[in-house]
Amino acid sequence: MTGEEKEFSEIGKNTLVGKLKSFLELKNLKEELEKELKQIQKKYDITEEKLFDLMFDLDIQSVEIEGKKVYRKVSQYPRIINQEDFFQWLRDNGYAELIKETVNAQTLGSWYREYISEHEDASFEEMLDVFEKKGLGVRKI
Numbered sequence: 541m542t543g544e545e546k547e548f549s550e551i552g553k554n555t556l557v558g559k560l561k562s563f564l565e566l567k568n569l570k571e572e573l574e575k576e577l578k579q580i581q582k583k584y585d586i587t588e589e590k591l592f593d594l595m596f597d598l599d600i601q602s603v604e605i606e607g608k609k610v611y612r613k614v615s616q617y618p619r620i621i622n623q624e625d626f627f628q629w630l631r632d633n634g635y636a637e638l639i640k641e642t643v644n645a646q647t648l649g650s651w652y653r654e655y656i657s658e659h660e661d662a663s664f665e666e667m668l669d670v671f672e673k674k675g676l677g678v679r680k681i
Contacts (some may be wrong), residue, residue, distance in 0.1 A: 567678055 595603070602611035620626050627639050651679050652670065656662065 563676065564678065 591610075592612055595601075600612075602609055604610075619664055630636055652668070
């Protein structure tokens with residue numbers, strides 16, 4: 541019997557119900573902190589945007605303060621809106637090596653669960669690495 545199994549088999553305050561209550565308390569705390577973090581992130585984003593604009597208006601690229609350098613930066617994140625034409629443009633202009641075939645992870649997971657539930661064969665198993673995450677689901681009753 542492992543330490544964890546022994547721990548769950550003890551009577552008293554270490555019962556399964558007690559452990560589950562502690563788990564639910566942690567879940568509630570996690571949700572509260574995530575909510576608070578979301579509010580902090582919103583304030584952070586608004587402040588960052590205002591400070592960027594102020595530094596731009598003052599023509600200031602960077603400021604050193606409290607041992608840190610705060611600087612303006614612009615990051616660009618392109619999104620392909622016409623994949624067929626853009627991929628052809630990449631091929632025509634010598635950038636074909638950028639093109640990668642991919643399968644969306646959530647789509648693959650959904651397909652895998654459905655396929656395994658409906659078919660006995662899994663001839664593709666050596667081609668996939670399937671990670672199983674064990675956890676507890678919680679819902680209101």
